[in-house]
C-alpha cells in the first residue's frame with residue numbers, strides 16, 4: 001500500500017471515530033452544554049469563564065448565577081446593551097437566536113457544573129418559564 005493510501009485510510013478512520021463520539025455525546029446534556037459554551041460563549045467570556053479585563057465581564061462570579069438567575073435565559077437569548085456596567089469599552093452582549101430553550105438550559109447547567117458546583121441544576125421547565133416573558137430590547141445587533 002502506498003504511503004498516500006495509508007494516509008487517506010487514517011484520515012477516514014479518524015473521521016468515523018469522531019462522528020461516533022459526537023453521536024454518543026448527544027445523549028449527555030452536560031457534554032452538549034460544554035460544546036455549546038465553547039461555540040457560543042468562549043470567544044468572549046474565554047474558555048475558563050474569566051472574561052476579558054475591562055471589556056467582557058467574568059461569568060465565574062456573576063449575579064446571573066445567583067440572585068438574577070431567573071433573568072439569565074433572557075440575557076443569553078436577547079443579549080444586553082452595555083449601559084450599566086463598569087467596564088470601559090462599549091461592548092454589548094449580542095443576541096443569540098440560534099440556541100433552542102433546551103440548549104440554553106444545557107449551557108447554563110454546564111456553567112453551573114464547571115464554576116458553581118454547589119448550585120442545583122436548572123430544569124427545562126424553569127428555563128422555558130423564564131424565557132416566556134423576556135423584556136425584548138427595542139434595538140439589538142444580531143448574529
Ligand code: HEC
Pocket residue numbers: 037040041042043044045055056057058059061062063064075076080081082083084085091092093094096107
Ligand atoms: C460577542 C461577545 C459575547 C458573547 C459571544 C457572549 N457574551 Fe456574555 N457578555 C458579553 C458582554 C460585553 C457582557 C456585558 C454586557 C453588559 O453588562 O452591558 C456580557 C455579559 C454576560 C453575563 C452577565 C455578567 C455580569 O455579571 O454582568 C453573563 C452571565 C453572560 N454574558 C453569559 C454569556 C453566555 C452564557 C454566553 C454564551 C451563550 C455569552 N455570554 C456570549 C459579551 C459576550
